[in-house]
Amino acid sequence: MARLIARVKTTPLDAGSTKRTLKEVLKRIPIEPSGERPDVVNLEHWFYPNTARQLQCLQEAIMKVRTPAVLDFLMVCFSVCVRKVSLADPRLSVPVRLRLGQYPKKHPLREKSDSHLRRLRRVRVDEIFSRIAQANIARMERLQTAISRTGLAEILCSDARKLRHEYSLNGSRNKPLADESVQLIITSPPYPGAQKYIRSCSLSLGWLQLCPAADLRAYKACIIGREEFTNAERSRVPKTNIAEAAKLLAVIQSRSPIRAAIAATYLDDMRIAIREMYRVLKPGGHAVMVAANNRVSGLEFCTVDYLRDIAEECGFHLTACFIDAIRSRGLMTKRNHTANVITREWVLILSKGGVPEWGR
Ligand SMILES: C[S@@+](CC[C@H](N)C(=O)[O-])C[C@H]1O[C@@H](n2cnc3c(N)ncnc32)[C@H](O)[C@@H]1O
Secondary structure: OHHHHHHHHHOOOOHHHHHHHHHHHHHOOOOOOOOOOOOOOOHHHHOOHHHHHHHHHHHHHHOOOOOHHHHHHHHHHHHHHHHHOOOEOOOOOOOOEOOHHHOOOOOHHHOHHHOHHHHHHOOOHHHHHHHHHHHHHHHHHHHHHHHHHHOOOOOOOOOOOOOEEOOOOOOOOOEEOOOOOEEEEEEOOOOOOOOOHHHHOHHHHHHOOOOOHHHHHHHHOOOOOOOOOOHHHHHOOOOOOOHHHHHHHHHHHHHOHHHHHHHHHHHHHHHHHHHHHHHHEEEEEEEEEEEOOEEEOOEEEOHHHHHHHHHHHHOEEEEEEEEEEOOOOOOOOOOOOOOOOOOEEEEEEEEEOOOOHHHO
């Protein structure tokens, strides 16, 4: 899904012909769906039946678009639409069924005459989709101008722990990204157990047919910072090779073996990803990494220090470090009473030694 969105956001489209395609799609929406029930996790829980039916009809109309770039664009708009017409609380990134009682009486979501849930009962999915698509077509026009200055982007890889040409346009598929081939890396890796990335996009993953509901669990296991562990995995907490982290993890282990497994596995995965970053960077190249500390089992987990230790162990030098207060809490969820809300982020500027190409 990240690749699909990245591709759409970097592929210019002709606004005129995209608008025409949008019109045709809206015109050919069937009254009843002809395909099978979509494989979306807990479909009935997240959508009123009438909404799910409309979404399915709209999707069938979109799928008939023949131009791949326009199809991708409309599917991303459809994904935004899915979330907007779902019964999930629009203020949270992770789907949580909206309970109006949680909001104060005068809140716009629960205005007596026309509450959000009542509006959803008679929602016109085609109108919402059309509005989203038109706004995005206008953004696409601006992209055209930007891209004429920067050139096209190419979306290559999936897993940060194994940087490969998986989706190269020139057909050189499934080859590792060459050693010393990248000038600059800018990355915002996950925090240990801070976000439920797969759950956050589970509705879109299902509707876009990117992940059957039954496979969500397997996908969760591929995420850096994953939270679900088998009993066997819980008892085998990986070694971190970081003295401070090891001390802390021993205490966490005595309080909560699962939290210790989450945190230690996170550091282990990040070591693999950072080693991979170092491998592909050119000598003299830089990696810019955003990180934050958080609490694990009520104890301060100094993720920033540990990532820095790992980076130095891999050969990086820290050349600068900036601190930024997080103003928007759009994505922040207070997971449980022993995990706090992250309020500051660090930006680490890491350099790979050696003489850069332009200095030789
Ligand atoms: C802190 S967020 C950064 C989001 C991104 N900067 C953006 O603006 O959308 C961390 C991201 O890392 C992704 N991620 C988790 N495990 C990954 C892995 N093994 N390889 C690549 N990305 C991963 C998560 O899905 C999440 O989108």
